[in-house]
Amino acid sequence: PLHLPIGSQHSYIGMVDLLHQKAYLYEVGNTSGKFTEGPIPDDLKEDAQRGREWLVERIAETDDDLTMRYLEGEELSFEELDAALRNGVKNGDIVPVLCASGAMNIGISQLLDALVTYAPSPTDMGETTGTNPATGDEVRLQPDDGAPLTALVFKTIRDQFGKQTYFRVFSGTFRSDSHVLNSTRNVEERIGQIYIMRGKEQLPIQQLSAGDIGVVVKLVETQTSDTLCAVGNPVILPPVVFPESVFSASVAPRTKADLDKMGSAVHHMIEEDPTIRVGKDPITGQTVLSAMGESHVQIVADRMKRKFGVEVSVGLPVVPYRETITSKVERAHYRHKKQTGGHGQFADVVLELEPLPEGEFEFGERIVGGAVPKNFIPAVEKGIREALAEGVLAGYPVVNVRAVLYDGSFHPVDSSEMAFKLASNQAFRDGMQTGKPVLLEPVMTLHIMVPDNYTGDIMSDLNGRRGRVLGMNPQGNGFTAIDALAPLAEVQRYVSDLRSITQGRGVFSMEFNHYEPVPAHVADKVIEEARKHREEAHV
Secondary structure, rough: OOEEOOOOHHHHHHHEEEOOOOEEEOOOOOOOOOOEEOOOOOHHHHHHHHHHHHHHHHOOOOOHHHHHHOOOOOOOHHHHHHHHHHHHHHHHHOOOOOOOOOOOOOOHHHHHHHHHHHOOOHHHHHOOOOOOOOOOOOOEEEOOOOOOEEEEEEEEEEEOEEEEEEEEEOOOOOOOOEEEEEEOOOOOEEEEOEEEOOOOOOEEOOEEOOOOOOEEEOOOOOOOOOOOOOOOOOOOOOOOOOOOEEEEEEEEEEOOOOOOOOOHHHHHHHHHHHEEEEEEOOOOOOOOEEEEHHHHHHHHHHHHHHOOOOEEEOOOOOOOOOEEEEEOOOEEEEEEOOOOOOOEEEEEEEEEEEEOOOOOOOEEEEEOOOOHHHHHHHHHHHHHHHHHOOOOOOOOOOOOOOEEEEEEEEEOOOOOHHHHHHHHHHHHHHHHOHHHEEEEEEEEEEEEEHHHHHHHHHHHHHHHHEEEEEEEEEEEOOEEEEEEEEEEEHOHHHHHHHHOOOOOOOEEEEEEEHHHHHHHHHHHHHHHHHHHHHOOOOO
16 A cells, blocks of 8 residues: 555545655545645554555565665665655556545545556566467567557447547557558558547547557447557557456347347447347347346446437346256157048157257157158157247256157048147157156356455355355465356356455356256246246236
């Protein structure tokens, strides 16, 4: 910490600069950002002195010469400490912590001054490494205004007026009214006026140098993580690495008008925020939006309403359960017979069903003697495949089943493909009933990173979620990595629960692993809820 706050929450009125032993005081209720510099309040002098001693000791540790002089009791000057602090920040030995309030406009000036004083400039950091897209060779880029232009797009914002592309210059000079090469997509882009941002205000500027951040509007092809460079000097910079989404929600348009506009709005939101993933669940038909947490999803929904006039309902996605059988069915028989005024309908099929450990579904036949003509066998398979879409327990898709047609009969006049399709569909459903059907649920792999002192709480919580811990690996930095398996139904809100358990310090990633049978007491609840949903849908 470089600062010691004066007050807290609504009584927060400023801070103490520990290194220079000064106090910056702001007027209560005045959000102009004006402050007065003065002595440290009496009640904080002792804490400020201890804080300075600890800070000076940490700064001295980053330099051998300063360490020796500090241990010998020599007083280190402000200039020496400032220089060492700046060097420690550049090397990653020190991470400075400052206090400020954006809402009350307190400490913003001190924060910006600290960035200027202690944060490394592009020349401090030296060269950047890119790749020549044509040869794959490494390219070294210097933060030099005279070098060929190379810039990285790190953010995209779209509103009703168009697209704003944010970029950072790594080398060369980025000029207004010029042409650049998008080396990531191998297309040229015309650059109009470039701007720098001050809040929401766009300030036009003619050129930007290495280290500068700017904005250009109305680029056609360019997206976040693309590299913009000088035409004739292609270079690709490493793309921005975005975290994987850890929370999923279902989104549905509230009205027909919202449905028509939702696709375009979602596309623009993904363009702005690459941590968002959107897809349609092929089983449930729901549109599923994945993001970094519940609040992130709510923010996306709010932006869609505010920026594009699209209102959506947000909820937890339906868990994609499956159904299967657990025992072999020797004989699943159904005879479809219907007599009308003209030709009737007749088909008779006998199936054998068995669990299939690997694979979604297999169909086979071992008809002998022409009991079922070969031209009707494809209709039998089609009828079974249609039956797979809705199981007998809760209406979820059926998987991991092998069906074999081995007997049946036909009528030379009344049999048809439709009749055999209907017969095989019902025979399969009847066979499912006798094959000891079970519900399957998706099981996820969790990779969790938590502080050591929360490991016991996490293990206990996972046990309560029907989870299985696969292993624990201490990381040596005060954190422990935990690998576990848990049903998706139990961890849909895990991102919020983990943050709550670990006070926001735990992180995790999640991916699908396999399907396994649902315990009977849980399956009963799922089946009952599915039955209620079907009844409500038919009302």
